[in-house]
Amino acid sequence: MAKDSKAKHLPLSGVVVLDLTLARAGPTCVRHLADWGAEVIRIEPPVPAGEDVIGRRNGADFQNLHRNKKMVQLDLKSEKGHAVLMRLVERADVLVENMRPQVKDRLKISWEHVKKVNPRLVYGSISGFGQTGPYRERGGVDQIAQGMGGLMSITGFPESGPVRVGIPINDLTAGNLLAMGIAMALFDRSRTGEGRWVYTSLLEAQIFMLDFQAARSLVKGEVAKQAGNDHPTFTPTGVFPTSDGSMNIASSSTRLWTRLCDVLGKPEWKDHPDWNTGVGRTQHRAALNKAISEITRQKPAAHWVEQFEAAGIPAGPINTIDKVFADPQVQHLGIAAPISSPLFGDTKFVGSPINFTGSPREIRYPAGEPGAQTAEVLGWLGCSEAEIEQLRSTGVTQATDSKPRTERAA
Secondary structure (H helix, E strand, O other): OOOOHHHOOOOOOOOEEEEEOOOOHHHHHHHHHHHOOOEEEEEEOOOOOOOOOHHHHOOHHHHHHOOOEEEEEOOOOOHHHHHHHHHHHHHOOEEEEOOOHHHHHHOOOOHHHHHHHOOOOEEEEEEOOOOOOOOOOOOOOHHHHHHHOOHHHOOOOOOOOOOOOOOOHHHHHHHHHHHHHHHHHHHHHHHHOOOOEEEEEHHHHHHHHHOHHHHHHHHHOOOOOOOOOOOOOOOOEEEEEEOOEEEEEEOOOHHHHHHHHHHOOOHHHHHOOOOOOHHHHHHOHHHHHHHHHHHHOOOOHHHHHHHHHHOOOOEEEOOOHHHHHHOHHHHHHOOEEEEEEOOOEEEEEEOOOOOEOOEOOOOOOOOOOOOOOHHHHHHHOOOOHHHHHHHHHOOOOOOOOOOOOOOOOO
């Protein structure tokens, strides 16, 4: 394939990744690899006649998920399409998928199938509930995992009933974890010469994210309940009103509590019999929060953030998403990465949150049209123009780009 000059000095440059992912969890994993230089070949099925996929594909979400990839269309259900994929497997370093186990078995692209073709391949998988066990065949989506994994039982207010988190946290976490696992497996391969199957699930990702709440249950038998905006164990830590909205204050230790009393002009609270210990502050949280709120609502959030920051007390405003990207620190971090898109013009996508010294953090290419690099990739495999045309005419692929290129990948 044509070498990606922009990825030359990135950590994963030269790594060839086959992307067979769907929905969000798998693409989140592959986005990490693509952003940091991997040569990602995204395999998509040919579009059935009369089906319109352009609307969704041209949306901001798809474009944000699938930047920095080469787009190939291939019918994996056909014998010839499967054969082409196996030729790609022979030359790839990584394959990532998040299909149901029975689907990849039926398509003959499971770990057991592909490791026979390329023993050095790192094979990454995400499922709903695990690759084995009684729920193996179930399809999983983020909200189902939020419920089954305990998150919805501790999110929201006691009177609200279960509440989902406002982002697909399990999809994102599972994708993040798999990307880390793939990097580990590639490092291990550099020593052993052998590939590995790396896998996780939405359910495992959710339980992992329960963190200290899970530890409380496993070690002490404490079952956490909904606590609204209050921290479940440290008081006062939560949301408090201001004259122009709301803010977060985190005064989680005795040292910070005494400073909070001074900032609020209530030094006598330090000796209040109900509030002079951490246990007491949590037991009498409602009264304490009410007393703090009566003071904080008298001034705007910016005033209190300045006062608390000067006293070393963590605090911050509660921003809408537009205000997030207007924040000077967010702008300084540069996580809203600029890109020139044929769909949106000069715009910004959410960049990688990872930083490396000596490697730029940038989005190199927008997501391409369906099959945009099919001929290029097939040419890299050694297919002639006549062979590519034969695959196109039989519906195995819908290559849309120009003449194939025969350069090998870096």
